[in-house]
Amino acid sequence: MSDIATGARIKVFWQPGCSSCLRTKEFLTQQGVEYESRDVHNDPQAQAELFELGVRSVPVVSIGKHYTLAQSLKDVVKFLDLRTTLADPLPAATLVQRLDRVMSAVSRYVHQFTPEQLHEPFRNRRRTPGQLCYHVYRIAEMGMEASQGITLRFESFDEVPPETWTADDIARWGDDVHRRFDAWWAAEKDPDVNYTVSTYYGTRPFHEVLERTAWHATQHTRQIMLMLESHGVAPDGPLTDADLAGLPLPDEVWG
The missing domain is CATH 3.40.30.10 (Glutaredoxin)
Structure with a gap:
């Protein structure tokens, strides 16, 4: 150092x-x-x-x-100027599979909150479970959009659903994102994603952005599980160690 x-x-x-x-x-x-x-x-x-x-x-x-x-x-x-080596990212196809799993999980979890819990800020952050569920889908959507030539903007991470949205509304919108995400990947001509994209932190290899999209969405899904557990509710089909393996996730869930 x-x-x-x-x-x-x-x-x-x-x-x-x-x-x-x-x-x-x-x-x-x-x-x-x-x-x-x-x-x-x-x-x-x-x-x-x-x-x-x-x-x-x-x-x-x-x-x-x-x-x-x-x-x-x-x-x-x-x-x-740290003297350290970072691990290589998982293959692109594996990262896409992880995103597929977390989007499916959030579609289940959002229905496990009561209407009151869905709109209740959690701990020391003014973010509700409903907003966080929406955020996971938006992360996946923004990753997909980056590959389609839409610049990744930090302001987009602050977007929230309408206050009137219910769990059904969030899940319906999220499932549409999920379908479009799957269609995008099925049509991807370069499965190794050897190209660059535009982001608010510079031009980046899309593989790097896809990795960040996958672990970012996964970490927030862990937080949604924590929110459920704080209400004494067991997540419906929790993420497993296999779902987390190889992603550069923090050790802690919230901090």
């Missing part, structure tokens, strides 16, 4: 329930990197510091006025 990555000057800007944020913090801890934790969701001063950098999304790793978006751990490794 270089000198730049050994002091308390390093800050991580994050918010609760953010899967990439949790993974970034765990990764830095595993690498022995000390950092100052800045929760932009619950600390107005932390949010002001983030905005002062000229950034509106998290996670962000910064040193002084310099920063990197942390959607890709490769960028974090490069920014901090």
Whole structure:
């Protein structure tokens, strides 16, 4: 590790329930990197510091006025000059299978919440189970759209369903996303996805974006399971170790 990555000057800007944020913090801890934790969701001063950098999304790793978006751990490794090697992603077809499984799971889970529970914010994040179920489908849809030439934008991750939507409405919309996702993959001419796409954190290999889409959606599905369990409800067909294997997921479910 270089000198730049050994002091308390390093800050991580994050918010609760953010899967990439949790993974970034765990990764830095595993690498022995000390950092100052800045929760932009619950600390107005932390949010002001983030905005002062000229950034509106998290996670962000910064040193002084310099920063990197942390959607890709490769960028974090490069920014901090860490001496570590990241694992290769799973094959594209396997990543698509994992997304297929989580979308099917969320279609079951959303119906297990009562109408009141579906619209009740969870823990220290103003996000409801209904919004998170919607978010999982939107993640998959945005990954698909990136391959179709639509730039991946961070603002799209903040989209939520109409407040009047019920579990049936969310599942109906999600099942349509699922069908379109399956049709997209069936028509994919390059099963190895050897091409680049446009994202808010730069031009990226689509294989990298697909991996992030898969683990991001999977992590949030784990959180939906946690939400059910917090109400004493066993998830209908929980994700298994096999569903998680090989994905660069955080160890913790919420943080």
